[in-house]
Amino acid sequence: MLILVILSLTACHKTESPGGTPTPDEPVVKKYLVKQLMNDDPEKIMLAIDWNEDYSKILHVKYGLGYGSILDYDFKYYDEDSIRVLLSMPPDSYPLWSFWYDSIMIHLHEGKIDSVSCYANGTLKEQEYYLYNDEGKLIKREYFGGASDFFEWEGDDVVKYRMYGMYYSDTINIDTLTQYIHPQYTIPFYLASEVALEVQQPLFNPMWKHQPILRFYKRFEADEDGYVTKMISVNSTDTLEQCVTFYYGVHNE
Secondary structure, three states: OEEOOOOOOOOOOEEEOOOOOOOOOOOOOOEEEEEEEEOOOOOOEEEEEEEOOOOOOEEEEEEEOOOOOEEEEEEEEEOOOEEEEEEEOOOOOOOHHHOOOOEEEEEEEOOEEEEEEEEEOOEEEEEEEEEEOOOOOEEEEEEOOOEEEEEEEEOOEEEEEEOOOOOOOOOEEOOEEEEEEOOOOOOOOOOEEEEOOOEEEEOOOOOOOEEEOOOOOOEEEEOOOOEEEEEEEEOOOOOEEEEEEEEEEEOOO
């Protein structure tokens, strides 16, 4: 199932920089996420993103949970006002009936998502709507006949949110942000996905700037420009349980 989500603003937090003190507000270069792997295993893809030459458009996405199951999303652009996203799966993957929608049409206004039309077998099933604040931050997504997600912002960072599929209906407060750049900060929009009715979670996260301290991943490594390259989870005895690694492409303007 392919579903799309949103964002909103406000709250207090502290900022930390475990592992170093990169300058958060002046990244040397602009980098774009191209691959996210579980335990740095090339067979355990969480995200693999194909961009166009100048990283202005996403062309194709492979998405997984890190244990082998992969979904494919093809992005087709129509002028500057719409994007069609088609869901496909490799042989021996999940049957299409496991998903609510097999394609969506993203409608853009001034480069931002205005609404999303969701289809199954060519039939319109759902319409989603996106609302922004005066700073252009996405603050609300309306869907399913009155349901909604929200995000609260403080500057360029999300500090409180409720996302469809993330801890279900719970509101999450981000209490601590690192000084590292969030791996998905330069992805142009936010989408969410349901993988085979197993788990509902984002395909792309909201475009906040700094990496938060997470529930399971509390240690981070970053490159010379401050972009997160590894999230590390350890158990109660400080032994490595698993990690997530990130790889980037660079566009030199």
